[in-house]
Amino acid sequence: MRFETSTIKDIAKALGLSTSTVSRALRDRYEISEETKKLVLAYAEKVNYRANPIARSLKERRSYSIGIIVSEIANNFFSQVINGIESIAYDRDYHVIISQSHESYKQEKLNVEHLASRSIDGLLIALSSETQDIDYLRNLYAKGLPIVFFDRVPEDFETHKVIANNFKGSFDATEHLILSGKRTIAHLTNSENLSITKERLEGYKAALTKYHIEFKPELVKYCQHGGMHSAELEQAVKELLPLNPDGIFISSDRLTTGCIMALKKTNPEIVHKIAIAGFTNSNLVELFSPSLTSVKQPAFEMGQVATELLISMIEAKRSVTEFETKVLDTELVKMVKR
Amino acid sequence: MRFETSTIKDIAKALGLSTSTVSRALRDRYEISEETKKLVLAYAEKVNYRANPIARSLKERRSYSIGIIVSEIANNFFSQVINGIESIAYDRDYHVIISQSHESYKQEKLNVEHLASRSIDGLLIALSSETQDIDYLRNLYAKGLPIVFFDRVPEDFETHKVIANNFKGSFDATEHLILSGKRTIAHLTNSENLSITKERLEGYKAALTKYHIEFKPELVKYCQHGGMHSAELEQAVKELLPLNPDGIFISSDRLTTGCIMALKKTNPEIVHKIAIAGFTNSNLVELFSPSLTSVKQPAFEMGQVATELLISMIEAKRSVTEFETKVLDTELVKMVKR
DNA sequence: AAAAAGTGTGCAAACGTTCCCAAAAACGTC
DNA sequence: GACGTTTTTGGGAACGTTTGCACACTTTTT
Numbered sequence: 001m002r003f004e005t006s007t008i009k010d011i012a013k014a015l016g017l018s019t020s021t022v023s024r025a026l027r028d029r030y031e032i033s034e035e036t037k038k039l040v041l042a043y044a045e046k047v048n049y050r051a052n053p054i055a056r057s058l059k060e061r062r063s064y065s066i067g068i069i070v071s072e073i074a075n076n077f078f079s080q081v082i083n084g085i086e087s088i089a090y091d092r093d094y095h096v097i098i099s100q101s102h103e104s105y106k107q108e109k110l111n112v113e114h115l116a117s118r119s120i121d122g123l124l125i126a127l128s129s130e131t132q133d134i135d136y137l138r139n140l141y142a143k144g145l146p147i148v149f150f151d152r153v154p155e156d157f158e159t160h161k162v163i164a165n166n167f168k169g170s171f172d173a174t175e176h177l178i179l180s181g182k183r184t185i186a187h188l189t190n191s192e193n194l195s196i197t198k199e200r201l202e203g204y205k206a207a208l209t210k211y212h213i214e215f216k217p218e219l220v221k222y223c224q225h226g227g228m229h230s231a232e233l234e235q236a237v238k239e240l241l242p243l244n245p246d247g248i249f250i251s252s253d254r255l256t257t258g259c260i261m262a263l264k265k266t267n268p269e270i271v272h273k274i275a276i277a278g279f280t281n282s283n284l285v286e287l288f289s290p291s292l293t294s295v296k297q298p299a300f301e302m303g304q305v306a307t308e309l310l311i312s313m314i315e316a317k318r319s320v321t322e323f324e325t326k327v328l329d330t331e332l333v334k335m336v337k338r
Numbered sequence: 339m340r341f342e343t344s345t346i347k348d349i350a351k352a353l354g355l356s357t358s359t360v361s362r363a364l365r366d367r368y369e370i371s372e373e374t375k376k377l378v379l380a381y382a383e384k385v386n387y388r389a390n391p392i393a394r395s396l397k398e399r400r401s402y403s404i405g406i407i408v409s410e411i412a413n414n415f416f417s418q419v420i421n422g423i424e425s426i427a428y429d430r431d432y433h434v435i436i437s438q439s440h441e442s443y444k445q446e447k448l449n450v451e452h453l454a455s456r457s458i459d460g461l462l463i464a465l466s467s468e469t470q471d472i473d474y475l476r477n478l479y480a481k482g483l484p485i486v487f488f489d490r491v492p493e494d495f496e497t498h499k500v501i502a503n504n505f506k507g508s509f510d511a512t513e514h515l516i517l518s519g520k521r522t523i524a525h526l527t528n529s530e531n532l533s534i535t536k537e538r539l540e541g542y543k544a545a546l547t548k549y550h551i552e553f554k555p556e557l558v559k560y561c562q563h564g565g566m567h568s569a570e571l572e573q574a575v576k577e578l579l580p581l582n583p584d585g586i587f588i589s590s591d592r593l594t595t596g597c598i599m600a601l602k603k604t605n606p607e608i609v610h611k612i613a614i615a616g617f618t619n620s621n622l623v624e625l626f627s628p629s630l631t632s633v634k635q636p637a638f639e640m641g642q643v644a645t646e647l648l649i650s651m652i653e654a655k656r657s658v659t660e661f662e663t664k665v666l667d668t669e670l671v672k673m674v675k676r
Numbered sequence: 677a678a679a680a681a682g683t684g685t686g687c688a689a690a691c692g693t694t695c696c697c698a699a700a701a702a703c704g705t706c
Numbered sequence: 707g708a709c710g711t712t713t714t715t716g717g718g719a720a721c722g723t724t725t726g727c728a729c730a731c732t733t734t735t736t
Contacts, residue, residue: 005481007692018716023694031713050455054395055692058721063392073436074417074621082411086438095456098436100424117388118433143343257622264624283412284595284620286602289627345722356686361724369683393722396691 006047015043026051057119065095066310067115069125071103071226077253077281077299078126081150084303085124092311094121103226105130112136122146122310124303127154129191129226146313146320150306151297153195153325160309161325164297166196169330170203173277173295174249176332178211182247182275186219186240188259189251190226197222200251200279219243227258237262241270250278257282260290275335285333293335298328344385353381364389395457403433404648405453407463409441409564415591415619415637416464419488422641423462430649432459441564443468450474460484460648462641465492467529467564484651484658488644489635491533491663498647499663502635504534507668508541511615511633512587514670516549520585520613524557524578526597527589528564535560538589538617557581565596575600579608588616595620598628613673623671631673636666 008026012019017036024032025040026049043049057063068085070078082098089096097115101108108128113136115123123145127134134154141147141159153161177185187204190197201220208215221236237259240248250256256278263271277293285294305326313320346364350357355374362370363378364387381387395401406423408416420436427434435453439446446466451474453461461483465472472492479485479497491499515523525542528535539558546553559574575597578586588594594616601609615631623632643664651658 008694009692019693020695020717021715024715027694031715033714036714052396052457052692053455054392054401054457055721056694057392058390058396058691058723059693059695061721072417073411073420074414076412079410079412079417083438095435095452097433100421114433117391119390119392257625260625282622284622284626287595287598287626288622289625346724347722357723358687358725359685361722362685365724369685371684374684390722393691394724396693396721397723397725399691 005052006049007052008049011040011043011047011049015039062121062314063119064093065097065118065120066307066314067112067118067120067123067125068096068098069101069108069111069115069123070098071126071128071228071254072100073098075253076283077151077279077297080281080299081126081303081306084300084305085307086303087300088304088307088311094311101128103128103130103228105132109136112140116140116145120145122148122314124148124150124306124310126150127152127194129194129224132193146310148306148310148313150302151196155195158323160306160313160323162302162306162309163195163199163325163327164302164330165327166199166330167203167206169279169295169297169332170200170249170251171207172203172330172332173279173293174204174207175210176293176334177247177249177275177277178207178213180247180275183213184219184243184245185213185247185249186221186243186245187249187251188221188223188236188240188255188278190222190255191224192222197251204249219245223255226252227254230258230262233258233262234266237266241267245274247275247277250276252278253280253282256280256292256294257288260288260292277335279330291335294333296331296333298330302328343390344387345390346387349378349381349385349387353377400459400652401457402431403435403456403458404645404652405450405456405458405461405463406434406436407439407446407449407453407461408436409464409466409592410438411436413591414621415489415617415635418619418637419464419641419644422638422643423645424641425638426642426645426649432649439466441467441566443470447474450478454478454483458483460486460652462486462488462644462648464488465490465532467532467562470531484648486644486648486651488640489534493533496661498644498651498661500640500644500647501533501537501663501665502640502668503665504537504668505541505544507617507633507635507670508538508587508589509545510541510668510670511617511631512542512545513548514631514672515585515587515613515615516545516551518585518613521551522557522581522583523551523585523587524559524581524583525587525589526559526561526574526578526593528560528593529562530560535589542587557583561593564590565592568596568600571596571600572604575604579605583612585613585615588614590616591618591620594618594630594632595626598626598630615673617668629673632671634669634671636668640666 008019008022012022022040025037026044066089073079086096099111101111105128108131148160150162153163205215221240223232223236225232227233250259272290279295281296281299346357346360350360360378363375404427411417424434437449443466446469486498488500491501543553559578561570561574563570565571588597610628617633619634619637
């Protein structure tokens with residue numbers, strides 16, 4: 001059972017031309033007479049010729065495909081990023097291969113290496129919350145694989161990066177809680193490894209400082225697995241509640257929803273007494289109870305920018321040495337009182 | 339800037355063997371002496387040899403990749419299906435290419451044709467809500483592309499299909515509303531084209547009949563775009579409210595969340611007075627206000643089953659003539675009173 | 677001791693492209 | 707009409723694999 005289709009050879013034979021001529025006509029390259037070009041194009045159209053991308057890839061030693069690694073696609077932030085990536089990639093005639101790390105370092109490495117062996121032309125990656133050792137990425141990069149990081153970026157890796165203004169996003173959210181009268185504001189966040197964790201913690205601290213509220217380390221809880229296991233969230237919540245916070249600032253999509261669920265489960269009464277602000281791109285926030293203040297990242301745009309940078313690296317004639325870190329602004333969506 | 343790696347040729351040269359021998363050793367095929375096999379394997383390991391899948395694809399005329407078309411990945415039902423698909427595909431050494439139709443027929447067709455030209459070995463597809471004409475799929479199928487439908491399947495297309503027990507799911511949900519005392523139950527559903535729309539409507543009707551409630555066509559509202567545009571939802575809600583429903587049964591993920599939002603927007607008071615039951619695989623239902631009764635589909639399993647069927651078709655020696663339609667049971671998650 | 681069977685290896689073609697190089701055709705110029 | 711120049715075309719190698727076939731060598735059979 002095989003999938004049959006006509007090739008350049010078939011066209012050449014049918015038209016009494018050589019494959020080189022047909023190839024040139026189709027690709028509109030080099031010197032080729034208008035006449036034969038039209039002839040070939042017309043015939044190709046007629047037999048519904050589709051170039052075999054595999055043969056082309058083999059010859060050109062590139063696949064016109066880019067790999068994406070996110071922790072999971074069932075996360076509005078990431079799926080919006082992916083939409084942004086696709087919007088650019090398809091325009092530029094690349095296709096994308098999406099892989100999920102499920103916040104596991106092992107899975108992430110496996111996926112990346114699988115993609116690399118699949119001859120992707122470049123990689124877009126947001127690190128898993130477990131990832132600390134990125135040597136395997138360095139190796140691939142050194143061998144010539146273009147890589148652009150987004151959202152969760154490593155510090156010491158010279159390449160393009162695209163992130164949100166995490167400091168400001170956190171600052172704004174925390175400030176919002178303070179301005180609505182909260183004073184004991186907990187902070188629930190991701191693994192300490194992640195860039196976003198550090199930056200968001202700084203924003204939180206800065207807001208406290210501005211309003212002369214003492215920073216208390218015990219009010220900060222880290223979740224090693226990024227909230228993939230409900231147990232870790234429940235544990236964190238259980239440790240926080242005795243400190244009587246009147247507000248919580250949460251630093252990622254998955255954590256935000258997970259934390260509210262954990263709160264509901266642990267103490268259904270308290271959940272409406274604590275003000276919640278968190279990073280999330282969920283398009284369902286309006287349905288949530290309790291309602292919350294959310295920090296929305298420009299996810300779609302982030303995907304677009306990252307893809308543009310990646311494609312520029314892929315298509316660069318000589319190796320790139322000037323790298324950018326693009327910082328995009330977040331948006332604070334204040335809780336609606338009901 | 340190119341990505342370099344060692345080939346079978348390099349190994350052959352280094353070891354003083356022919357490429358055929360190396361190939362056979364690596365693939366563990368045919369007669370080959372234990373000795374040379376070990377030698378080759380050891381060397382390959384040492385230089386970290388990775389077979390070039392593109393060359394292999396070209397030679398074998400298959401790509402070891404399967405295409406997936408869903409309406410959108412930012413939908414828990416579909417992302418769970420995708421997880422199921424991946425779980426099987428990766429095991430069997432296939433990789434997957436995901437495309438989104440965004441409920442648009444044009445986009446769906448474009449994506450499918452793009453995938454086909456990318457030499458996928460098979461296709462898993464849930465039709466878009468706009469799709470009526472599937473001749474383009476028939477053509478590809480006739481040319482030898484294996485196709486398995488899931489969730490949204492066409493009636494008149496002889497191939498494997500995997501669906502949920504939509505009739506029973508709807509019946510259960512509607513019955514639940516009736517048993518909790520509702521008598522004027524509206525039904526908000528997808529485009530009439532879709533198989534799921536018909537089946538779910540039948541389940542809804544059957545439940546009404548069982549409890550001797552008259553079926554009123556005006557209580558059924560169809561959404562042509564599957565709830566992709568909030569306008570169509572608001573319109574539907576506006577038309578329904580004057581009929582004073584005391585319950586609504588909604589027939590898909592996107593519609594369920596969209597409908598609640600539209601209700602909230604149109605009439606924030608009423609939303610807590612109408613009982614809602616709907617198909618959704620959202621893992622955030624517990625956070626929703628108002629809370630609702632949900633029909634959960636076995637999405638992960640659906641992905642798994644569909645993938646197994648597809649791979650069996652791909653790897654079949656002779657063309658398959660016996661087709662199955664697998665029906666998986668849904669689960670009713672009753673609203674928790676609070 | 678010769679024939680037959682079995683085992684391991686290499687040669688070379690093929691998959692469908694692209695593109696360098698050379699050959700052929702068309703055209704100008706003297 | 708001979709020559710150079712330009713334009714168009716074809717031949718064929720290459721990309722990295724897999725695999726049918728042939729060959730050489732070894733072992734078994736008669």
